[in-house]
Amino acid sequence: MLPVIALIGRPNVGKSTLFNQLTRSRDALVADFPGLTRDRQYGQGKVGGRPYLVVDTGGLVGDERGLDGLMADQVWVAVEESDAVVLMLDARDGINLSDEQIATRLRRSGKRVFLTLNKVDGVDVAPVLTDAFALGLGEPLQIAAAHGRGVVSLIDRVLAVLPEDTGGGEGETPGETQGIRIAVVGRPNVGKSTLINRMLGEQRVLAFDQPGTTRDSIHIPFERDGERYTLIDTAGVRRRSKVSEAVEKFSIIKTLQAINDANVALLVLDAQAGEVTEQDATLAGHIMESGTALVLAINKWDGLDDEQRQWLREQLDRRLPFLDFAERYFISALHGSGVGKLFEAVQLAYRAATIKVPTPDLTRLLERAVYAHQPPLVQGRRIKLRYAHQGGQNPPVIVVHGNQTARLPQSYKRYLNNFFRQALKLVGTPIRMEFKTGENPYQGKRNQLTARQQQRRKRMIRHVKK
Numbered sequence: 001m002l003p004v005i006a007l008i009g010r011p012n013v014g015k016s017t018l019f020n021q022l023t024r025s026r027d028a029l030v031a032d033f034p035g036l037t038r039d040r041q042y043g044q045g046k047v048g049g050r051p052y053l054v055v056d057t058g059g060l061v062g063d064e065r066g067l068d069g070l071m072a073d074q075v076w077v078a079v080e081e082s083d084a085v086v087l088m089l090d091a092r093d094g095i096n097l098s099d100e101q102i103a104t105r106l107r108r109s110g111k112r113v114f115l116t117l118n119k120v121d122g123v124d125v126a127p128v129l130t131d132a133f134a135l136g137l138g139e140p141l142q143i144a145a146a147h148g149r150g151v152v153s154l155i156d157r158v159l160a161v162l163p164e165d166t167g168g169g170e171g172e173t174p175g176e177t178q179g180i181r182i183a184v185v186g187r188p189n190v191g192k193s194t195l196i197n198r199m200l201g202e203q204r205v206l207a208f209d210q211p212g213t214t215r216d217s218i219h220i221p222f223e224r225d226g227e228r229y230t231l232i233d234t235a236g237v238r239r240r241s242k243v244s245e246a247v248e249k250f251s252i253i254k255t256l257q258a259i260n261d262a263n264v265a266l267l268v269l270d271a272q273a274g275e276v277t278e279q280d281a282t283l284a285g286h287i288m289e290s291g292t293a294l295v296l297a298i299n300k301w302d303g304l305d306d307e308q309r310q311w312l313r314e315q316l317d318r319r320l321p322f323l324d325f326a327e328r329y330f331i332s333a334l335h336g337s338g339v340g341k342l343f344e345a346v347q348l349a350y351r352a353a354t355i356k357v358p359t360p361d362l363t364r365l366l367e368r369a370v371y372a373h374q375p376p377l378v379q380g381r382r383i384k385l386r387y388a389h390q391g392g393q394n395p396p397v398i399v400v401h402g403n404q405t406a407r408l409p410q411s412y413k414r415y416l417n418n419f420f421r422q423a424l425k426l427v428g429t430p431i432r433m434e435f436k437t438g439e440n441p442y443q444g445k446r447n448q449l450t451a452r453q454q455q456r457r458k459r460m461i462r463h464v465k466k
């Protein structure tokens, strides 16, 4: 399961700055999709091939009351749901009573705490170090989040003590006994439990609970028409007979982990809510970010008149334009209409997500795409795209090799993405495009620089880095 790291600390210590650093690797991957807004609080990152989830929290003072108390409660829920906590201190501000109160509570939580001293750039940390040590959480790791200093060692240290993500997220094929893993996700009350009940109950399926899965999300293997599936249930349903009484507990962390564990996410929306909400869009964004295949189920479609249906369709186009690759299914979990079709949709999305395309075929497609529409000139030189190979599955990763690929405009990347999608008839899965610049035509041809030129070059590089 995707390990979860919570960032905790007083206001202004630099939690959000660190969050941005830790999730930046993913920025590039999702930046291509228009309309997608990133969640400012929950983000995925990857270091050395290991994915993780980071939670940024609001600043804590230590002894909040009233409304502040409620907000602080949220922070402690995040601590509860995480595998490791990074407690941030401010080297400029020093350690104060708030830090001590937070540290005390963290020590009692039994969570793994990584004490981290931020903003160590340009200050004498010696006195603060002593105070920090007195918090009883060991010696703090020193970082300067704003400059990215120490950030990788911090995450390395955290990941080293956390269990490997064996959930089979990105790039893995499902175990033979599990079949296609489907995460049913959505806001509270959209009808996830009813839908799961339908999917399991209506058909002649073999369903059984598999207890002992960590952190409350349960995996329900079953078979339908000779195809194996595993439903990953975040809705808090335990027994089929008790579905109607089950109180749904919504946890974004649990949801994100389920998405990451799944091959296909079944995102359930509530048609009778009359709109696509912010939270729907955020969940959709997370699914995009994780690269999981996607089927959109618009539930409670019964009882809407034509005008309401039309309105909702427009809402979907407007608010979730980046999900144009996913098919929409209008269903009623309550009455069962459209539910059977979801299985075909899931299979289709899964097949698309796990497609294997040989390099010559991909390269031919690339040539066709380039022939139809040339990449632009950059400073008088044409960007050349030479060949493509597949770099992964679920989602399919297409790696395009050429020169000056770093300068390809977003619009051209999008064009290629659409071209491959249409040519390969991929429905229900995002495609991830990576661009690599291969042999540099000027390689080995560079003139030797004189000592003075080298000095100058160093100065310029230093200047540019600032």
Ligand SMILES: Nc1nc2c(ncn2[C@@H]2O[C@H](COP(=O)(O)OP(=O)(O)OP(=O)(O)O)[C@@H](O)[C@H]2O)c(=O)[nH]1
Binding pocket: 009, 010, 011, 012, 013, 014, 015, 016, 017, 018, 057, 058, 059, 060, 118, 119, 120, 121, 143, 144, 145, 146, 147
């Ligand atoms: N000098 C220096 N400043 C930093 C560093 N990291 C963050 N800052 C600055 O500290 C200020 C607060 O940073 P944030 O990341 O917003 O702090 P936060 O902990 O998220 O604050 P709250 O969300 O309000 O609790 C900003 O002005 C940052 O630019 C650092 O490593 N060095």
Ligand SMILES: [Mg+2]
Binding pocket: 015, 016, 017, 056, 057, 058, 059
């Ligand atoms: Mg912040």
